[in-house]
Amino acid sequence: MIAILALLLLLAWVLVSQSTRPGEDFQEAPVIERSAVVSRVIDGDTIDLEGGEKVRLVGINAPELRSSNLEERELAESAKEFVENFCPPGSKIGLNVDDLEPRDRYGRTLALVYVDVDNVWLNLNAELLRRGLAEILYLPPSEFNPYKWMVDLPLSSR
Template sequence: MKKKSSCGLPTLTIQKSEKKGIDFQRKFFFCECVLFGNIGVSGNGSGHSLMKQSFLIILTLLTLNCFGTTTKVTRVIDGDTFETETGEKVRLVGINAPEIRDIFGEEAKQHLISLIENKTVDLEADHISSDRDRYGRLLRYVILNNTDINKQMVLDGYAFAYLKYHFDKEEEYKQAELFSKQENKGIWNNQQSEAIKKEQAKNDNNIFSYFTFKNVIVTASVLLLLIAGIYYYYKK
């Protein structure tokens, strides 16, 4: 379903079937809480009761992870990354906006600011993608008032569908990009749109992007442990 946003751009909303899914998830989580409470009250401390409690705790944690969390956006970093009130950095899964230093990077950032900064949003994990990217950022769909913000950024022409990796909404985002291109929105209304695409491809193929401080430390630690293990093995 489409409707006009406050800035006059079309907004994609979640379908009724998706809303029903969210309602079911909330009811399911409520039932888990009730069951856990009953066991806590009626349990006699037996091994069987403790096993049930442990199982429900794990189930509750899985529910929270799969069904998403609610948080406030405190700072937008660029067109596809922001920071939450807890200091967690979140990367919008399935899309790729121009870097700040690149053409149209600042415009993409400002558009995301207008959509979510200082607002409370729902974060939902993808079932195919990793939980975090190589920089340690959470990979999430961002939902605000039933609008998929990731998709909205593509639809408005401020980000590309990031098809380098597979994700749940791959086809939807691909269609959103085609729509944006046909309507000459955002990037596609810029005379340097081809240059922007080339910059994106260049950034994707940059092998040095892997070498973050965290990745270098982890890799070096693993290598040192491996070398030490081999050394002591042959020393014997």
């Protein structure tokens, strides 16, 4: 019985350790595939870019602005406001598009969004999680494991 438990734990460790690419453990520089300019923040997990592209922040789910629950709507407003302050319209962001699932069912680009804060690229997706403004939404296949963002990720100064 103990041997089976040990084997299962080893298997779980292998799966978690291989679920992100090297360099995505946030101990190294982030992988920024391209840059873009924000045109509008739609809500706490979706932004519009100049040129019409919509980006859905991968690995997270922010509360819905149209919720019938007042507390959820308030949290949704807080999440949207945080994103608007972190990357207001006109600001330049870095994107790392999910190579395993580049678009969601609505055609939005699924990506990590990085924001330059004092010459340090911060993962906006992770910041929303760390501040309690979003929840983890891990839908394989995805090259990103949002559970790893919660380990040793410093909060921004914003």
